[in-house]
Amino acid sequence: MRTLWPNLAGDDGLETVLEVPIPDEMFAASSNSGKSWRAIRTWLKSPRPSLDYERRAVEIQFLLGVIGAPLLPLPLSCSHSLYDRNIKAHPIEKSMASYIVQQYVAASGGEHALNSIESMCAVGKVKMAAADLSSDIRKIKSMKKGAGELGGFVLWQKSPALWSLELMLSGFKISAGCDGNVAWRQTPWQHSRASRGPPRPLRRSLQGLDPRGTADLFSNSICTGEKTINGDDCFVLKLEAESSTLMARSSSNAEINRHTIWGYFSQKTGLLVQLEDSQSLRIKSAGKEIQWETKTESLIQDYRAIGGVNIAHGGRTTVSLSRFGGDDAESCSRSRMEEIWSIEEIDFNVKGLSTECFLPPAELRIEWGDDCDEDRFRCKVLDKYSRSCASRSGKKKVVAIDEQNDDHDHHL
Incomplete structure (x- = not known):
């Protein structure tokens, strides 16, 4: 870089x-x-000569809006010990999860090493691609051959809930951050907006960059069984967002029904190898109800020891967005996007990184309008992206990505 x-x-x-x-x-x-x-x-x-600039710009906005800086549903406290001293007092599913988290802490470098990290700075690069129509899936399949939008990012983080991200993709930039009280995002095509509910962690930082936060996130999870990921036998930990948290993020015409997180921890190494979350959102508009389903899977790879702490230096994230409901077939669609990311540099305990470095923009809009929440924002950019694809083809199309292609893309 x-x-x-x-x-x-x-x-x-x-x-x-x-x-x-x-x-x-x-x-x-x-x-x-x-x-x-x-x-x-x-x-x-x-723009690329072979692509319509306006459609490409909408596609990049779509990628940044959905996969650029998503948040996880639960806040992190990082105020308690990483080790549960009372494992036997819990139900078996909770006890097993606590034991797996303890193994993860040990595999990541140990509690002392993780607690010694007060701040972090990571520099990385990304490659992203999106597919709305069935024929566009080839774009995602060919990412290894050089297709996709290139970009880079810088992530700053200070325990427990201060973080700042700047990500640029093909000349388009998204900024996001949290000052411990409010999480926000800013793009050239949208004013600075605050997210509803309590401040939440950046999903990107928990994709192998923040073992302390990952352990805290799954400290209240349960073990639901085992699953093989890329030939690696893993324990599966599950975490459900509480109804009070979902209500805080909902509005009068946008209701989040559920948000579930799964962590897949290797039985061999103890490290997190895949992070998955799924959420359901219902939006009421003009007397109609539209249901949105979002599923995000991140394969976490290339662990390396930095200062005695195992940090993931690469991975792949796949997002599937589905829309259904309404009175006509055109209300149903499905889109898919993918990101390949890698970490070029990472450093801990950055000197001079104070709380003033995480202040939100002065023009931040904190009123709770219909489009200020990140979940509703996702839906709006997907609508815009779908209309752009439909106008390019000359007519509206119902998007359907067949399951065979889904499975193939997942194993790329």
């Missing part, structure tokens, strides 16, 4: 510090510095 940013006013401009890193792939076109800067300028400003 490069951490320099060109002066776009001219090819001979000075290099300045970049907020979000640029993938090295953007520098591979030419060894000549002038040509390299022109390649980056094209990446940031110009």
Whole structure:
């Protein structure tokens, strides 16, 4: 990853510090510095000649809105010991889950090492692709061959609930953060918005970057059995969001019915190998009810020891969004997107990282409008993306991704 940013006013401009890193792939076109800067300028400003720019912009907004900075449903306390001293007093499902979490803590580096981490900074890169129509699935299948939108991100985190993310994808940027009291997000196409309910953790940080937060998240889970993930036998821990939490995130015309999290912990290494969550949302609009189902699966890989703590340095996230209900078949659709991510640099206990570094934007809108919640925002960008795909084809289509393709994509 490069951490320099060109002066776009001219090819001979000075290099300045970049907020979000640029993938090295953007520098591979030419060894000549002038040509390299022109390649980056094209990446940031110009559409691909083979794609309609407006549709591509909508697709990138869709990717950033759904998979860029999602939140998990439960807040993290990080105030209690990672070890349950009273395992035998719990029901068997809870006792087994507590034991598995303790094994995970030990495999991650131990309680002392995890508690010694007060802050973290991670720099990574991503590749994303989306598919709305059945024919577009080939785009996701070909990500390994170079297809997809390239980007990079910087994540700052300070225990227990302070975090800040900046992610740029093909010239489009999303910023999100939490100051311990409110979680927010900001994009060029939408004003700064606060999320409903109590502040929640960033899902990206719990994909192998924050073992302390992961252990805290599953401290109240239950063990539901075993499952094989990529040839690795795993214990399955399940966690349901409480009704009070769901009500706090709901509004008069948008109700979250459920939000469930599963963690798959390797029986061999004790580490988290897959994080999965699923939620159901019902929206009332113009006298109609539309049901949304979201399923997110993150395969977590490439663990490496950093300062005595095992941190995942790569993985793949797949999101499936389904919409059904209403009076006509056009109200039903299904979309799928995928992200390949990797960590280039990570450091702990960053000096000078204070609470002022996590303050929300001054123009943050904290009123609870219909579109301020991230779940409703997802639905709006999906509607916009679906309309863009329909207009490109000349007519509306009912999206149906067959199960055979789903299974194939899942094992890529």
